[in-house]
Amino acid sequence: MATRGIPQLQKLYIRYCEHGGSSAAVRDYLSRPPRTSHLIEFATSNPHVQIVVKPRNGHHPYIQGEYVTGQSKQVCVKNVNEKRIREVMTMLRNTSGRKIVRLGGLAVRGDALSIQGVWTPMLDIKEEKFEMKIVEG
Secondary structure: OEEOOEEOEEEEEEEEOOOOHHHHHHHHHHOOOOOOOHHHHHHHHOOOOEEEEEEOOOOOOEEEEEEOOOOEEEEEOOOOOHHHHHHHHHHHHHOOOOOOOOOOOOOOOOOOOOOOOOOOOOOOOOOOOOOOOOOOO
């Protein structure tokens, strides 16, 4: 995501275990041949993002994005497939890194009853006659 033309994602860390079973999809994702590698495709289409790949033995894999604002987001990718890894990388690229803030403050629905009253099927206003006085003033 770009704010005022500046891409927000600066660095993308891919951390995985070299031996653990939960990192199998990440290892497969990283070890693909260069012609079919989605990582190389991601890196060439996003030259502003620095990609850091480091093994972290004995821990579950995760992908972490660092943003221009100094914020970072970390997403666990243990026991997922390669499609989910691509989705996480795209999601981190497309977000701004800012915390989610609720705007508004007023709730849409309230607990107070309506001033007009509650409609019921027993309400039959078709047969009643209404009188209107028009006063010009």
